[in-house]
Amino acid sequence: MSAEEAAGLAASSFGIKVSAFPLGSQQDCNFLLEGDGGSAGVLKIANPAFSRTEIEAQDAAAELVAAAGLRAGVATHGPVVVTAGGGPAIARVLRYLPGGTLTGAGYLSPRVVAELGAVAGRVSRALDGFEHPGLDRVLQWDLRHADRVVRVLGRHVRDGGLRARVTEAAEAAWRSVESAAGELPVQAIHGDVTDDNVVCSVSGGLRTPDGVIDFGDLTSSWAVGELAVAITSVLRHAGAEPCSVLPAVRAFHAVRPLSAAEAAVLWPLVLMRAAVLVVSGEQQAVLDGGNEYVNGALEHERACFEAAVSVPAEVMTTLITNEAGFTRSRPRVAVPAPGVDLGRCVVLDLSVQSDAVDEGAWLSPGLADRLALALLDGEGLDGGADAVVTRYGEARLDASRVLAEVSPATVATGIDVWLARPLDLGEVSAGDGLELSRSCAGTLLPARIPVHVGVRVAGAPEVPPLVRPEYAAGWLALTADPGPLLGLAAGVAVSDGDLLARRAAAFADVQEHYYADPPRIERGWRQHLAGVDGRVYLDMVNNVAAIGHAHPRLEAAVGRQLRRLNTNSRFHYAAVAEFAERLAALLPSPLDTVFLVNSGSEAVDLALRLAFVTTGRQDVVAVREAYHGWTYASDAVSTSTADNPSALATRPGWVHAVDAPNAYRGRYRGASASRYAADAVALVGSLAAAGRPAAAFLAEPYYGNAGGMALPDGYLAAVYAEVRRHGGLAIADEIQVGYGRLGHWFWGFEQQGVVPDVVTVAKAMGNGHPLGAVITSRSVAARYRDAGYFFSSTGGSPVSCVAGLAVLDVIESEGLQANAALVGSYLKGRLEELAGRHALIGAVHGAGLYLGVEFVRDRGTLEPAAAETTAICDRLLGLGVIMQPTSDRMCVLKIKPPLCLDVAGADFFADALDRVLTEGL
Ligand code: PMP
Numbered sequence: 025m026s027a028e029e030a031a032g033l034a035a036s037s038f039g040i041k042v043s044a045f046p047l048g049s050q051q052d053c054n055f056l057l058e059g060d061g062g063s064a065g066v067l068k069i070a071n072p073a074f075s076r077t078e079i080e081a082q083d084a085a086a087e088l089v090a091a092a093g094l095r096a097g098v099a100t101h102g103p104v105v106v107t108a109g110g111g112p113a114i115a116r117v118l119r120y121l122p123g124g125t126l127t128g129a130g131y132l133s134p135r136v137v138a139e140l141g142a143v144a145g146r147v148s149r150a151l152d153g154f155e156h157p158g159l160d161r162v163l164q165w166d167l168r169h170a171d172r173v174v175r176v177l178g179r180h181v182r183d184g185g186l187r188a189r190v191t192e193a194a195e196a197a198w199r200s201v202e203s204a205a206g207e208l209p210v211q212a213i214h215g216d217v218t219d220d221n222v223v224c225s226v227s228g229g230l231r232t233p234d235g236v237i238d239f240g241d242l243t244s245s246w247a248v249g250e251l252a253v254a255i256t257s258v259l260r261h262a263g264a265e266p267c268s269v270l271p272a273v274r275a276f277h278a279v280r281p282l283s284a285a286e287a288a289v290l291w292p293l294v295l296m297r298a299a300v301l302v303v304s305g306e307q308q309a310v311l312d313g314g315n316e317y318v319n320g321a322l323e324h325e326r327a328c329f330e331a332a333v334s335v336p337a338e339v340m341t342t343l344i345t346n347e348a349g350f351t352r353s354r355p356r357v358a359v360p361a362p363g364v365d366l367g368r369c370v371v372l373d374l375s376v377q378s379d380a381v382d383e384g385a386w387l388s389p390g391l392a393d394r395l396a397l398a399l400l401d402g403e404g405l406d407g408g409a410d411a412v413v414t415r416y417g418e419a420r421l422d423a424s425r426v427l428a429e430v431s432p433a434t435v436a437t438g439i440d441v442w443l444a445r446p447l448d449l450g451e452v453s454a455g456d457g458l459e460l461s462r463s464c465a466g467t468l469l470p471a472r473i474p475v476h477v478g479v480r481v482a483g484a485p486e487v488p489p490l491v492r493p494e495y496a497a498g499w500l501a502l503t504a505d506p507g508p509l510l511g512l513a514a515g516v517a518v519s520d521g522d523l524l525a526r527r528a529a530a531f532a533d534v535q536e537h538y539y540a541d542p543p544r545i546e547r548g549w550r551q552h553l554a555g556v557d558g559r560v561y562l563d564m565v566n567n568v569a570a571i572g573h574a575h576p577r578l579e580a581a582v583g584r585q586l587r588r589l590n591t592n593s594r595f596h597y598a599a600v601a602e603f604a605e606r607l608a609a610l611l612p613s614p615l616d617t618v619f620l621v622n623s624g625s626e627a628v629d630l631a632l633r634l635a636f637v638t639t640g641r642q643d644v645v646a647v648r649e650a651y652h653g654w655t656y657a658s659d660a661v662s663t664s665t666a667d668n669p670s671a672l673a674t675r676p677g678w679v680h681a682v683d684a685p686n687a688y689r690g691r692y693r694g695a696s697a698s699r700y701a702a703d704a705v706a707l708v709g710s711l712a713a714a715g716r717p718a719a720a721f722l723a724e725p726y727y728g729n730a731g732g733m734a735l736p737d738g739y740l741a742a743v744y745a746e747v748r749r750h751g752g753l754a755i756a757d758e759i760q761v762g763y764g765r766l767g768h769w770f771w772g773f774e775q776q777g778v779v780p781d782v783v784t785v786a787k788a789m790g791n792g793h794p795l796g797a798v799i800t801s802r803s804v805a806a807r808y809r810d811a812g813y814f815f816s817s818t819g820g821s822p823v824s825c826v827a828g829l830a831v832l833d834v835i836e837s838e839g840l841q842a843n844a845a846l847v848g849s850y851l852k853g854r855l856e857e858l859a860g861r862h863a864l865i866g867a868v869h870g871a872g873l874y875l876g877v878e879f880v881r882d883r884g885t886l887e888p889a890a891a892e893t894t895a896i897c898d899r900l901l902g903l904g905v906i907m908q909p910t911s912d913r914m915c916v917l918k919i920k921p922p923l924c925l926d927v928a929g930a931d932f933f934a935d936a937l938d939r940v941l942t943e944g945l
Pocket of ligand 1: 622623624625626628651652653654724728757758759760786787
């Protein structure tokens, strides 16, 4: 039917005089009706195969779903019988639901997948108990008939290899389904709550499924089929894999609890659905070769099938039953009598928290072998070990990789054994229903060669020696700890309970954590961070760890000093003199006098007090949207609402804020940004004129909160001059941007061509050791001596000083400032190239390794894309990158990695960001 004919039909049958636009459908004929007043609904001409009773049932079901609070495509006109395609057909107009579906192959976030599962659950509940004669139909989509559908239509699959795999997978899955079929509740189901048929509301650029359309597959069937169909549709989306569906299972289960039998057949039903989709799609392609909708869908259907078979059903079933709260007892080996005696056996700990993986040792191939042989060869009184074994179920960091978008297989499903002498295992058996496997032939375990010993449930699929953490619970349920067979104690699963809940209960919650669902990070190395599951992330956010995580030189210096002496700076020792000299030497004249504290907040607080006592005044001019610390004074001058939402309302009267000199989105943009200086000068002047001249002007010399934006040329020169003209001091907060991060300049103020009166430093100074400093002129420091008191028990301690010296040594000897310039400008170039391809990127800010990518919904209005920025950070985490939003609008990626970031890391980050922006949020 043409669009013109459809429009004519809408007018003649329903009195709706509008235009019609065809919508794709596999079975029906659908048109969007649109007039001047917007959408008038969807004209649906049912496939003549459907009876009037069936259509009435569908409309009644839509009403039930709508009554349950979901948006639903309920009928507003009809049904009436019309003539279409040369014969009678049933037509009606359904309510058009705006917002779009999840159609396509774009990425679906765990949040969206969960909402899809929740919608399926709500539909299931709404239809529970619904009775109608139109439900009694035999549909090929009814999973109760899936085995027959695959058998009958399988011949249409043209690719013989695919055909065989589809048939075989369906046969295996059907055996599981059949065995539980009697326990599966049957009810009315929509039967097609898929990505194509859920409609979304869109808020903040992000979609949330909250409605359903197309009740054409409504039937009586297994209730769990509603969920199986929904989650199968997730599998065809970018980056999706079997574990991606688990949020939907959890959400469905929360709305409509699954029984144990339903949880057990869910994945087999997913396999059946995927198989049915493939065979039906191929059949449809044969019948209706010209239908683009059908041809396009074929590829997606195959993708669903390939994803569904990529992990054994047994593994997925365990994960699903765990989600639904049904835990199964784990298999255990029978301890043989007489037992195997390995002699003196050493357990090799290769976990993230093991000392054996220190200093990046985990990155060198063959670590386990080297360590094991060294233990066998051990010298000294004890001599060597007779055997070395790894742990069952342990996430091994030596199995991990850096810069991996997909988590590597790290979790051991068995034990690796090294023996000093060969050992015959003889007739050892794992016991009833279990199979012992070893990577060597025969029962003789050789000496000095690692042998992998595993035990799996008889008949279970082949279990790889290492599996990915997401699936580990599923794989481990198919195995048993082989330890007791070898005379070892069973590995005890140590659980720290729900650490996040413990943190929430014991730690003040204003001390937030990154991510709603954060990985537990227990190790860092250079620009990498490792979670306890062995997943390694590229750390693109840790400006504090400037020289990289766990730097051996820093560790050695601090360890040595802790062993020797740690006391306070009222004692006389070398380190404090040396560190103060080194810091002073980094700054231009007259900044030659150093105070040592423990943090940036303290440094800012002290800098302000220096200004107060030096000038005898109380007023301070600071820049809006900046953060300077949490102590009383540093908090008072912090006006960033991202850090403190009530910052502006609670600002004391002595703080006077000037506009953030944001040349991208502030009051003055582009070339007119030079006017910020004039405004700030005017404010400083007006304070003086009003008899309250400022004690100080405080600013970050490079605009950090905006993602690293240079201040307008001449800005600090003009404002500093005016402040000084009225007797005030210029304070530069270099806590974030200073210390080499900007690459081209060691200090941010150098970019502005000025010299401040007071400089505050922290963060990078100690590389995580609590260290801060205020550096000023001897005369300012002397004024403070006359009017105040200063002593910090730990500021300038021997340990702090050697930490600070070691950091400076590393920055210099490893050329980290030059690296920041080089890798930073390479990365900025890559990000600018992305900006040319992705409209969401409004601007790329920054210099060196202080960069910001600002996301906007519209390059004209610059509407901040805050929700999108958080979603981007969440997806980046999944791809192995730690990144966080910044700015008062939370729409900027704050890119400030350790200064040892290399080009490979920069590329990994830029590629991951490109992928996220390409695949959608
Ligand atoms: N000033 C600036 C510019 C900062 O970024 C910070 C910390 N984010 C501080 C001061 C306060 O430093 P600290 O957290 O070490 O107290």
